[in-house]
Amino acid sequence: MKSLKVTDLATLREETRIAEKEAKRQELLQKRLNGAAVEKELRKQLKTGEELYQFYAELATIPARQAAILDAIETQLDLVTELTLILAEHVKPQLTEAQLVAVQAMKEQLIPLRVISLDDAGTAKQFHNLVLRKRETRQMQAEYEQIKAEQKETK
Incomplete structure (x- = not known):
C-alpha cells in the first residue's frame, strides 16, 4: 500500500510539472505573438x-x-534577385561571351520567380489578401522607379 502511494505521488508530481511547463510554453507563445522578445x-x-x-x-x-x-520569404527573394541582377550589370563589361550567356540565363530564371511566388500564393484562399497587398506594393515600387527615372532625365 505504501509503494502505491509513493508511485501515485510521483506520477502526480510529474503530471503537475508537465502541466506547468505547458502553461509556461503557452504563455511564451502568447507573448511572442504580441511582439514581445522572449x-x-x-x-x-x-x-x-x-x-x-x-x-x-x-x-x-x-x-x-x-x-x-x-x-518575409518573398522580400528575401526580391532582394536576392535585385542584388544578383545589379551585380550582373555591374560586372558586365568584364565578362566573357560565355559568362554573359550564363548571366542572361540566370536573369531569365530569376525574374519570373517574383510572378510565380505571387501566383502560387494567389491560389490559396488564406493568402489572397496578402497577394493583393504585395501586388499593390510592387505597383507602387514600379511607379516610384518611373518617377525617379523621370526626375533623372529632367536634371
Whole structure:
C-alpha cells in the first residue's frame, strides 16, 4: 500500500510539472505573438532543440504568422534577385561571351520567380489578401522607379 502511494505521488508530481511547463510554453507563445522578445525565457524554459523547434513550428501554424513568413520569404527573394541582377550589370563589361550567356540565363530564371511566388500564393484562399497587398506594393515600387527615372532625365 505504501509503494502505491509513493508511485501515485510521483506520477502526480510529474503530471503537475508537465502541466506547468505547458502553461509556461503557452504563455511564451502568447507573448511572442504580441511582439514581445522572449528569447531569453525560451532558452531557460525549453532545454532541447526539439522543444525549441516545436515552439516555432506551432508559432508558424497561426495564419497571421504564415502571412508574415510568406511576406518575409518573398522580400528575401526580391532582394536576392535585385542584388544578383545589379551585380550582373555591374560586372558586365568584364565578362566573357560565355559568362554573359550564363548571366542572361540566370536573369531569365530569376525574374519570373517574383510572378510565380505571387501566383502560387494567389491560389490559396488564406493568402489572397496578402497577394493583393504585395501586388499593390510592387505597383507602387514600379511607379516610384518611373518617377525617379523621370526626375533623372529632367536634371
